[in-house]
Amino acid sequence: MSEKLVNLIADLQEEEALATARQLIEGGTDPMAILERCREATEIVGKRFEQGQYFIPDLLMSGEILQEISELAKSRMKKGITTGYAGKVVMGTVEGDLHDIGKNIVAFFMEANDFQVFDLGVDVTPEKFVEKIREVQPDVVGMSGLLTVAFKAMKETVDAIKEAGLREQVKIMIGGAPTNEQVANSVGADAYAKDAQHGIELAKHWVTSC
Ligand code: B1M
Secondary structure (H helix, E strand, O other): OHHHHHHHHHOOOHHHHHHHHHHHHHOOOOHHHHHHHHHHHHHHHHHHHHOOOOOHHHHHHHHHHHHHHHHHHHHHHHHHOOOOOOEEEEEEEEOOOOOOHHHHHHHHHHHHOOEEEEEOOOOEOHHHHHHHHHHHOOOEEEEEOOOOOHHHHHHHHHHHHHHOOOHHHOEEEEEOOOOOHHHHHHHOOOEEOOOHHHHHHHHHHHHHHO
16 A cells, blocks of 8 residues: 555555555554655656656646645654654755755654654755754754755855854754755754654754753
């Protein structure tokens, strides 16, 4: 069934994809696992776009399907929300990049895991990151980026945090489909998170070991 979901999203069959996701959620499949399959489907969409089979409206449609499925998954997750306090996270999609579906999923799961999340949205300049870090003194800063040009913006953001004298106070993680450990090293971040679960594990580890 989850394989079917991947194919339906990749083929942009909105209604059937939503119905299948609903069936999976109601059947007790872990919402996080469903979202991971959705991410796999968007890789296929991305490839078809690169190969000239899909165009911008198709990217938009895949984004819409993903948003709707993540809302479904989130409504199921809310039941598990606890009441403690794990730490503060300032998060955003870096300057020049407007992709936010993955970032929103990560922010949601962080909140569901007791982090106080300050989500700055998309196209966030280094100055806005610095301003928010000064204001709320977070434990963790998260930068999301889906475009390879976002790597430059990530580096500029880390540099701005250093110049503001705030680098030692925060741990920085990056995420987004094209990122990896090497990108994290090259932009001066502390780590790369491959998905929401990994991001939560990293943030929890940092907060508890400080
Ligand atoms: Co765009 N797009 N897009 N797009 N888009 C990609 C990223 C692309 C790879 C497609 C492709 O060509 N194969 C390509 C980038 C190529 C590159 O730079 N090398 C691309 C392009 C080229 C573009 C435009 C330039 C197209 C154009 O206009 N010519 C344009 C750029 C606009 C801009 O940002 N300035 C553009 C626009 C768009 C839409 C607006 C239409 C739409 C986004 C809608 C939205 O976000 N609200 C869109 C979409 C949907 C995609 C694809 C198909 C799907 C992205 C997505 O949402 N994935 C994408 C193809 C792909 O990713 N392979 C593509 C699902 C999401 C759940 O995964 O974001 O990876 P992801 O998040 C994961 C993990 O990565 C991780 O956790 C999440 C959950 O597992 N994670 C973090 C993410 N952030 C994290 C942060 C963390 C920790 C973990 O801590 C801080």
